[in-house]
Amino acid sequence: MAVGKDILTTLSALVDRDITLMHICGTHEAAIARAGLRSVLPEGLRIVMGPGCPVCITPQGEIDAALDLVERGCTVATYGDLLRVPGSTGSLESSGGDVRVVQGVHKAVEIAKREPDREVVFISVGFETTAPTVAATILSRPPENFSILSCHRLVPPAMAWLLARGEAALEGFILPGHVCTVMGYEEYERFGVPQVVAGFEPEDILLGLLMAVRQVREGICRVENAYPRAVSREGNVKAKRLMYEVFEPFDVEWRGFPVIPASGLRLKQEFEGYDAQKKHDVAIRHVDKHSACICDKVLRGVARPSDCRLFGKACTPRTPVGPCMVSHEGACKIWHLYESRRASSPPLR
Structure with missing residues (x-):
């Protein structure tokens, strides 16, 4: 992982303040957790998860x-x-x-x-x-x-909502590689924040983070493609x-x-x-939330799975309370599988 080490060295030199980026892909979260990337990123670089699991966002x-x-x-x-x-x-x-x-x-x-x-x-x-x-x-x-x-x-309308809400103080996005393989990235060009399409290997994700951080540092807002082997603009x-x-x-x-x-x-x-x-004359109705599950906050990037008092206790993959603990792309299940095996959970970076 020599390339990854070089990218980390460059990132460490660039990140001299807090920067928050969001990915919108459950596969990205799984790759980040599996490789332990958050534990090696510069202290100020926070990578939060968004609504990137289709099962999790199904109401x-x-x-x-x-x-x-x-x-x-x-x-x-x-x-x-x-x-x-x-x-x-x-x-x-x-x-x-x-x-x-x-x-x-x-x-x-x-x-x-x-x-x-x-x-x-x-x-x-x-x-x-x-x-x-x-x-x-x-x-x-x-x-x-x-x-x-x-x-x-x-995906793009949800990104527009997140940016308008400003809840997670986002400075950029790592765009979903799978979605962009189909849709391209031209429709994301309307957002005035740094964005990078990234692949799913650890080096792919690190390269995407580096390109996004450079945009933030230089005050540039555009869509860059770090996954050209699978994604084109159209x-x-x-x-x-x-x-x-x-x-x-x-x-x-x-x-x-x-x-x-x-x-x-x-x-x-x-x-x-x-x-x-x-x-079949079936209605889809709004259902108010009544449990202590914080899947909603995890999906908006304002909380991490381990912030939930149910995580790993009442809520496990065997006894899920919320959808984020069910799907293999769900942040809570991913964290339960990877983060709970570490001696201590790293900060949400």
């Missing part, structure tokens, strides 16, 4: 809608990460219904084809990374007994076209956030036959 009302579909006798197909996310009356795992773990939307369609007498609903979560695949599936006209509960979210044009052919943005709630304008994706009118909400 309780959408989990309750999925449970409602189970109660109505639907076969619910979902990614494994969603199984144990708590709803108002339990989780999909504990529902007792026909809930099946699938690797993707195509597997849910296979179930619908094999079992034409069953209504099969795919819980379609994810950012712009997964939405094009779902769009392509809808365009292929799957069987009529198939539908989706669209829980997709768009992204995957075909994938974006497919996504917006099937989906349209709409105002939607995120867990830990209010309703964010134009931050969700719903099926366009011509594809409403595949909309599980309308097909």
